[in-house]
Amino acid sequence: MSDTPSALPIAADRGTAGEVFRAFLRLGISAFGGPVAHLGYFRTEFVIRRRWIDEDSYADLLALCHFLPGPASSQLGFLLGVQRAGLSGGIAAWLGFTLPSALLMVLFAFSVTGLHGPVASGLLHGLKLTAVAVVAQAVWGMAHNLAPDRPRAAIALAAMVLSLVGGAFSLPLIAILVGGLLGIMMRLSPGLPSATLGRLPVRPGGGIFALILFALIFAATWLPQSGQTRLALFGLFYHAGALVFGGGHVVLPLLQKTLVLPGWIGNQAFLAGYGFAQAVPGPLFTFAAYLGAVIAPGGARLAGAAIALIGIFLPGLLLVYGVLPFWEGLRRHNSTRAAMAGANAAVVGILGAALYTPVWTSAVLSPADAACAAAGFMALVRWRMPPWTLVLLLPLVGAVEGGWSHL
Structure with missing residues (x-):
């Protein structure tokens, strides 16, 4: 056989x-x-x-x-x-695939707050340079796959400009919506497969319930919250998870706008955690567990990690469960394909804007930093090195540089 x-x-x-x-x-x-x-x-x-x-x-x-x-x-x-x-x-x-990396990210959150001194600062700076290389690789690959022609490249460029000129949280969402509309107007197509699913394990009623639950939670957490409470934390991560198209790297600009700019977390700690997330197995979204543990309203780090983790994953899981019974008919519409192609092109521009700020502007502070970031990018793109190797090498370089400068 x-x-x-x-x-x-x-x-x-x-x-x-x-x-x-x-x-x-x-x-x-x-x-x-x-x-x-x-x-x-x-x-x-x-x-x-x-x-x-x-x-x-x-x-x-x-x-x-x-x-x-x-x-x-x-x-x-x-x-x-x-x-x-x-x-x-x-x-x-979900539990089996998520828990190992989530636990590692929480352990890193406990350790990063105790790192002090020049060597520790060098380690954290090396993790930030790792984030530069990894995000640059993501932009490079996604541009090749999601914006391969002139119309989609134009949508990506417009989304990048829109994301750079304003700092509001809603701008990435607006860029994605505009990208979808432009995709319909340009009659783009991502070429969805023509396969058909067999027996569906989700009935239409269950799908509708999941979609209604998704919308109710989204609406309830959209209301402004006073102070840095657990409910406010859950709402921030739920909205980020509900608005992220294009994979784990795209969550970076959304979380940066909602957590760093309002002062929930410092940019150095934010990017250090993102860099460390490249070294662990499993989904990149477990970066949320690190952020929740560091922010931890009331000082309860494990509770903060769990709230952030559930908040960022829940909307995506509700959506796929809810849409599954209707996917066979939905994906046959040309407008669905075109909107998907335009929205994905906009995602490339959003991530490109995030590569510049906050990733590049906060990590690359000298010509040596630029050289390290460029070398890391080449290692990922041309030499096919796995990201976790950069997590080992660049922080080590940063630690040596930090220790050497204080001798």
Whole structure:
């Protein structure tokens, strides 16, 4: 028998939440490399090895996750769990894939507040330079994939200008909406796959309930909150998770505008955590656990981490669960494809603006910093080094430089 995915039989339709949790916990511990690598891990594990789903259905679920805001790899993992064991399987998949990196980010939050002195400052500065290289790589790759022609490049440029000229939180959202409208006007198409899903594990009624719940929470947390409370913290992360198109890196400008500018967290601590997030396995959105632990209204760090983590993941999971029963009909409309193409092009511009500020302006303070950032970018793009290697090298360079300057 051939060992190609299409030739092998699909496993039994239903499994258990425990089985799903164990499978995704293994990936949560070992899946380094970022969202694109995660998609490859999922395909190898669940399409080829375990045969939980066929190749065409996998591609269709992936298209849905790219169409909606939220972390695509985590959303896809959640849907794979739903396909295997229902809603409890989806929750088990999210927990297994998310908890290892979330715990590492919380541990880093506990340690970073105790770092002092020139060597410690050098370490943190090295993490900030790592963020420069990683975000630059993300902009480079996304521009190639999401803005490959003149119309979409123009949308990306307009979104970047719009994001740079203003500091309001709503500007990235406006840029995405305008990008979607321009995509419809230009009749763009991202070329969604033509595959069809088999038996759907979510009924229309369950999908509608999830969408209503998403909207109710969004509206309730949109109301202004007085002070830095836990409810306000949850609302900030929920809105960020609800408005992020294009993957984990795009959450950076949204969180920077909502957390750094109002004074919830300093820019150095913000970028240090983002740099460290490149070294851990699992989803990049667990950066939220670090931020919640550092901010921690009332000093309860574990509670702050949990609130931020649930807040940023919940909207994306509700959306994919809610839209799944209707995806087959929705994706056939040309306007849906065009809006998706325009919105994704705008995302490239938003991330490009974030690369300049706050990432570049706060991290690159000297010609030596520029050289380190450029070398890190080349290592990622041309030499294909994994991001975690930069997390080891650039902070080490920063620590040596910081110690040397005070001898």
